[in-house]
Amino acid sequence: MINENSEVILSVRDLHATVDGTEILKGVNLEVKAGEIHAIMGLNGSGKSTFSKVLAGHPDYEMTGGEIKFKGADIAELEPHERATAGIFLAFQYPLEIPGVSNRDFLRVAFNAHRKSQGEEEMDVFDFDDLIEEKLDVVKMDAAFLDRSVNEGFSGGEKKRNEILQMALLEPTLSILDETDSGLDIDALKTVAGGVNQLANPGNAVVMITHYQRLLNYIVPDYVHVMADGRIITTGGKELAERLESEGYEDIMAEHKAEVAV
Amino acid sequence: MAIQVPNSETATQPTKREQREAYLKSLLSTAQANVPDTLAFADLRAKAEAIVNEHTFPSNRDEDWRFTDLSPMLAVPFQAAESPAEIDMGALGPVQMPEAIARIVLVNGQYNATLSDVDKLPTGVVVGSLASLKDGALGETLTARLATSNGGHEVFTALNTAGFQDAAVVYVPRNQVVEQPIQVVYLSVARGEPIIASPRCLVIAESGSAVTVVEDFFGAHDRDHCNNSVTEVWADDNAQVTHVRLQREGAGTFHIGKTAITQGRDSRYTMIPVTLGARLSRHNLEVYQNGPQTDTNLYGLTAIAQSQLADTHSLIAMNHPHGTADQLHKAIIDDSAHAVFNGRVWVPRDAQLTNASQLNRNLLLSGKARVDTKPELDIVADNVKCAHGATVSQLDANEVFYLQSRGIDAEAAQRLLIYGFAMDVVDRIPIPSLKQLLTDTVTQRSS
Known part of the structure; x- marks a missing residue:
C-alpha cells in the first residue's frame, strides 16, 4: 500500500559490501516506506541474498561504502541482535537447526530479548504459552511444533512456516523475506503468503527477495526491483515481475546495461 | 618401521621407571596408613597389595594412559587421609538435594555420621557405613560382594582396595522399590598437607528391586588433593538401577575413579556420569552384563575449561545374548582443557542378538581446546547390531x-x-x- 506521506522505514544509499574481499554489492539504492511491500528479483549471484544479510548484519559481510538508515538512524555499526530488537527481521532462506533447544524456549528467549530491549519485563512461561498458541494460527502450525528442537527434522515448508511464526511473534517494523517461497509446494506457499499478508499493516513494511514470480501472485508487491551485478537496475510495479516471467531477465538486463555501465 | 630412540633417553628411562615404582609404593603405604582395625579384611587387603606391587605407576607409554599424563602427581607428596575432627553442616550447603530420601557422607573417604541422614528409608532398605554394618545381619551379604567385581586387577582399584578406610553402603532388598533418590556424598576437605583419600561405595540392588543413586564428589578447595575412588554396583536379576555420578572436585584435585557395574539377567542399568571438576580426572567405567537380556544405558557429560583434563574410559562387556547397550558421551571443552574418551564395547561369541550403539560428541569452545577420542568395538559374535561414531565440532557461526x-x-x-x-x-x-x-x-x- 503506497502512501507518499508515510514514514521512511528503510533508506539505503549507494551501499557497497564485500565477502572475503570480493565486492558483491556495488551501489544499492532503495527506499521503503511504512505500509509498502517490495519485491527484489534477480538471477542467482546478482547480490539479492547478500543484500538481505548485510541489512541484518551478518559478520561475514563487510559493508565498505554507502549508508543504511532504519527509521532515520544509521545502523551500520549495530550488532545483529540490536538491529533485530530495533525492528528488523530476516526470514532465512535456509533456517538453521538448533538441536537440543525446543522451539518454545527459543521463541520465548527471542521474545523476551525484544521485551528487555524495550525496557519491559520478561514475560513468564505461562503468559508466553498463551501468546504463542495464538500466533500459531497465523501459520496454521500444530502446537506439537513448539516442543520439537528448533527446525530439527522439519520439512522445508515447516521451516519456512516457522520463520513466519517468529515474524508473527516479534512483530518487526521491517521484514526481509529471503527466498521464503523457494522449495515450497503450493499449499505451503499459500499458508506462508497468507501469514505474511495477515501480518502486513500500514505501520510496517515487507521486502521479499525471490527469483520466482509465483510468490507475487499471493503477496502482491507495491514495487518490484530487479537486481543485477550488485545493483538495482530497474524498478517498476507488479507488471515488471510479469514481464520478467514471460520474457526472462536477458532483455531487461540488456536494456539497463548501458545505465549500469556509467 | 624402525624407530630410533636417542641414547640419552634410553639411559634415563630406568631411572624414571624406578621413580614411578617408588612413588607407587609410597602411595600404597600412605593409603594403607590409617586402615581401621575393624575393617582389616586381611586376605582382601593382602591380595590387593600384591596386585599393586606387580605394577608401576602408569605413564604415557601405557596404552591405557596414552593421552592422560599422570606425571604431575609424582611431584606431590600425598599424606594419608585423616578426617578433620569438626565439620559443620555448612560444608554440605552446595550438595543438598531436596529430593533425596537418604544421604550418606564420606569425608576424605571416612564415614561422617553427623552429616549423614539415613533414618527415613523404607523397611529393609539400608544405607550406612560398612564399618557399622559388617558385623550385623547384612554383614555376610556385604563381605561376599565387597571387592569381587571384575576389573579389580587395575592398579588404582587395587590401591583403593588395599587402603579404603570405610565404605558407603546402599542395600535394596529383593523386590523393594525406592521411589526417591539416595545420595552418596564424597566430601573432600583440605588439611595442611595434600592428602590421598580412598573413598569406596557398595551398591546392591537385589533381584526385582528399583533404586536411584546419586554420587556426588564435591570439593570446595583448590589445594593439591587426590581422590582414588571405587564404586561397585550390583544390579541383580531384573533389578532397575539409575545412577547419577557427579564429579565436581576442587581445582587442585587428581580424581581417579572406578565404577564397576555387574548386571544380572533382565536387569536395567542407566548411568549419567557428569564430569565438571578436578585438575585431572580419570573415570574408569566398566559394565559387565552377567546374564541374558540386560539393558545398559550410559549417558555421559563432561564440561571442562582452563587447563583441566578429563578422561573417560568405558567398557561395556556384553557377555550374553539379547543384551542392549546405548552409550552417548558428550564433552564441552573450553580454554586449553583436554578431554579424552575411550569407549570399548566387547561382544564375545556368546553375545548373539545383541544391540549396541555408542556415540561420542565433542564441542570445542576454544582454538586451544583438545580432545582425543577412541571408540573400540571388539565384536566376535556374528549376529549383532553395533553402531559407533565420534564427532568433534565448534559452535557454528551461522x-x-x-x-x-x-x-x-x-x-x-x-x-x-x-x-x-x-x-x-x-x-x-x-x-x-x-x-x-x-x-x-x-x-x-x-x-
Whole structure:
C-alpha cells in the first residue's frame, strides 16, 4: 500500500559490501516506506541474498561504502541482535537447526530479548504459552511444533512456516523475506503468503527477495526491483515481475546495461 | 618401521621407571596408613597389595594412559587421609538435594555420621557405613560382594582396595522399590598437607528391586588433593538401577575413579556420569552384563575449561545374548582443557542378538581446546547390531547469527547453543534440582 506521506522505514544509499574481499554489492539504492511491500528479483549471484544479510548484519559481510538508515538512524555499526530488537527481521532462506533447544524456549528467549530491549519485563512461561498458541494460527502450525528442537527434522515448508511464526511473534517494523517461497509446494506457499499478508499493516513494511514470480501472485508487491551485478537496475510495479516471467531477465538486463555501465 | 630412540633417553628411562615404582609404593603405604582395625579384611587387603606391587605407576607409554599424563602427581607428596575432627553442616550447603530420601557422607573417604541422614528409608532398605554394618545381619551379604567385581586387577582399584578406610553402603532388598533418590556424598576437605583419600561405595540392588543413586564428589578447595575412588554396583536379576555420578572436585584435585557395574539377567542399568571438576580426572567405567537380556544405558557429560583434563574410559562387556547397550558421551571443552574418551564395547561369541550403539560428541569452545577420542568395538559374535561414531565440532557461526538475528546477543546465543548441546544428556537426569544445577553450570561456562 503506497502512501507518499508515510514514514521512511528503510533508506539505503549507494551501499557497497564485500565477502572475503570480493565486492558483491556495488551501489544499492532503495527506499521503503511504512505500509509498502517490495519485491527484489534477480538471477542467482546478482547480490539479492547478500543484500538481505548485510541489512541484518551478518559478520561475514563487510559493508565498505554507502549508508543504511532504519527509521532515520544509521545502523551500520549495530550488532545483529540490536538491529533485530530495533525492528528488523530476516526470514532465512535456509533456517538453521538448533538441536537440543525446543522451539518454545527459543521463541520465548527471542521474545523476551525484544521485551528487555524495550525496557519491559520478561514475560513468564505461562503468559508466553498463551501468546504463542495464538500466533500459531497465523501459520496454521500444530502446537506439537513448539516442543520439537528448533527446525530439527522439519520439512522445508515447516521451516519456512516457522520463520513466519517468529515474524508473527516479534512483530518487526521491517521484514526481509529471503527466498521464503523457494522449495515450497503450493499449499505451503499459500499458508506462508497468507501469514505474511495477515501480518502486513500500514505501520510496517515487507521486502521479499525471490527469483520466482509465483510468490507475487499471493503477496502482491507495491514495487518490484530487479537486481543485477550488485545493483538495482530497474524498478517498476507488479507488471515488471510479469514481464520478467514471460520474457526472462536477458532483455531487461540488456536494456539497463548501458545505465549500469556509467 | 624402525624407530630410533636417542641414547640419552634410553639411559634415563630406568631411572624414571624406578621413580614411578617408588612413588607407587609410597602411595600404597600412605593409603594403607590409617586402615581401621575393624575393617582389616586381611586376605582382601593382602591380595590387593600384591596386585599393586606387580605394577608401576602408569605413564604415557601405557596404552591405557596414552593421552592422560599422570606425571604431575609424582611431584606431590600425598599424606594419608585423616578426617578433620569438626565439620559443620555448612560444608554440605552446595550438595543438598531436596529430593533425596537418604544421604550418606564420606569425608576424605571416612564415614561422617553427623552429616549423614539415613533414618527415613523404607523397611529393609539400608544405607550406612560398612564399618557399622559388617558385623550385623547384612554383614555376610556385604563381605561376599565387597571387592569381587571384575576389573579389580587395575592398579588404582587395587590401591583403593588395599587402603579404603570405610565404605558407603546402599542395600535394596529383593523386590523393594525406592521411589526417591539416595545420595552418596564424597566430601573432600583440605588439611595442611595434600592428602590421598580412598573413598569406596557398595551398591546392591537385589533381584526385582528399583533404586536411584546419586554420587556426588564435591570439593570446595583448590589445594593439591587426590581422590582414588571405587564404586561397585550390583544390579541383580531384573533389578532397575539409575545412577547419577557427579564429579565436581576442587581445582587442585587428581580424581581417579572406578565404577564397576555387574548386571544380572533382565536387569536395567542407566548411568549419567557428569564430569565438571578436578585438575585431572580419570573415570574408569566398566559394565559387565552377567546374564541374558540386560539393558545398559550410559549417558555421559563432561564440561571442562582452563587447563583441566578429563578422561573417560568405558567398557561395556556384553557377555550374553539379547543384551542392549546405548552409550552417548558428550564433552564441552573450553580454554586449553583436554578431554579424552575411550569407549570399548566387547561382544564375545556368546553375545548373539545383541544391540549396541555408542556415540561420542565433542564441542570445542576454544582454538586451544583438545580432545582425543577412541571408540573400540571388539565384536566376535556374528549376529549383532553395533553402531559407533565420534564427532568433534565448534559452535557454528551461522547458528549464532541466526539466534542474533532474533534479538539474542552473541553471548546468550552461544549459551543457548551450549545448552542445546548438553540437554540431551542433562534431560535424562530424573531429579529436578540436579537438572537445574547442571543447566546453570553448563550454560555459565560459556562466557
